[in-house]
Amino acid sequence: MSDAAPENTSDTDTEVRLRSALDQVPAYVPGKPAAAPEGVTAYKVSSNENPYPPLPSVLEVVRDAAASINRYPDMAVTELTQALSDSLGVPAEHVATGTGSVGVLGQVIAATCDPGDEVVYAWRSFEAYPIVTALAGAQSVQVGLDDHARHRLDAMRAAISDRTKVVIVCTPNNPTGPMVRHDELERFLDDVPGRVLVVIDEAYLEFVDDPEAPRSLELYRDRPNVMVLRTFSKAYGLAGLRIGYAVAHPPVASALRKTATPFGVNSIAQAAAVASLKAFDELKERVDALVAERTRVVAALRGQGWFIPDTQANFVWFGLGERSGDFAAAAQQAGLTLRQYGTDGVRATIGETEANDVLIEVAGAWLTEHPVDPA
Ligand SMILES: *Cc1c(COP(=O)(O)O)cnc(C)c1O
DSSP, X not given: OOSSOXXXXXXXXXXXXXXXXXXXXXXXXXXXXXOOOTTSOOEEOSSOOOOSOOOHHHHHXXXXXXXXXXXXXXXXXXXXXHHHHHHHTSOGGGEEEESHHHHHHHHHHHHHOOTTOEEEEEESOOTHHHHXXXXXXXXXXXXXXXXXXXXXXXXXXXXOOTTXXXXXXXXXXXXXXXXXXXXXXXXXXXXXXXXXXXXXXXXXXXXXXXTTSOOHHHHHHTOTTEEEEEESSSTTOOGGXXXXXXXXXXXXXXXXXXXXXXXXXXXXXXXXXXXXXXXXXXXXXXXXXXXXXXXXXXXXXXXXXXXOOOOOSSEEXXXXXXXXXXXXXXXXXXXXXXXXXXXXXXXXXXXXXXXXXXXXXXXXXXXXXXXXXXX
């Protein structure tokens, strides 16, 4: 450095200049780890994880794949892309992968949104939506759910403006549980301008057993502006490996490859996902058991007098408003770590049978002690 004072005053600026858009980015609040009073069994039912440990066949593949972690992964994710193409019956060029479906969603927003553009989605819904939107400097347009915690697709259609680049439909909706029906989604898609990309987020697809559920691959097939977003994190039990994918038409799918983190999907995740697709029948037994538990839990809670929205996912929603914190604290005392959403409500993941039993017990006791309309 010379002794001369810098001409440019900016050179005396000592603070790193960060994008102002970051001020608008809410922090992701992860589900809390399990914690319980002394002598009480702790259950983490705060992150919609699969309570079953990995399948032995998948673990074996993971161990084998670990032997070559000195190498970069296959950047094109060839084997998994082909396996998905085969199992879904879509061309391989329509498949794009990412580091969890949250990663793919970030790729979607990076590929579509300039600062000031708008992303329309229901609210409450998945809390990653406002984060990925704000990161791009784009604007969230949140459309309130109806009284049954369902998407209001008409209102979402009405919220689309000239600046709208993306609409996200979360079905089943996290954290409330209801799905949108095939017929209403089809009518909605027929009405959305072709310039707007519609993301159908089906993170909980495998838990859906309602015959009126969206047949999303059918809806995407003839609509270049529709894409399907899926994950290996929930039913497949690979949340810790971070792998998800999109099914989209080639212009969108190739844009998602461009905006992906290079080598983001690691080799262990790729191998585990391929093995999990092969082992789906075995995994499906677990999913069926969780769905049976969901049915049991919802019936028990409703029997106690709770209003529980119809859920097609692996969780139930308590729309407790101001009393959310109270309820979450009572559950914590009994060993259950639930997910509280401010003063909107509380979400409980369907977990081990014992955890579900505790939930039913806590919810029943709480209602007896707080005999006000729980909805
Ligand atoms: C859990 C979840 C995801 C999946 O996240 P990953 O990044 O794949 O782990 C996506 N969308 C919704 C609505 C979710 O609840």
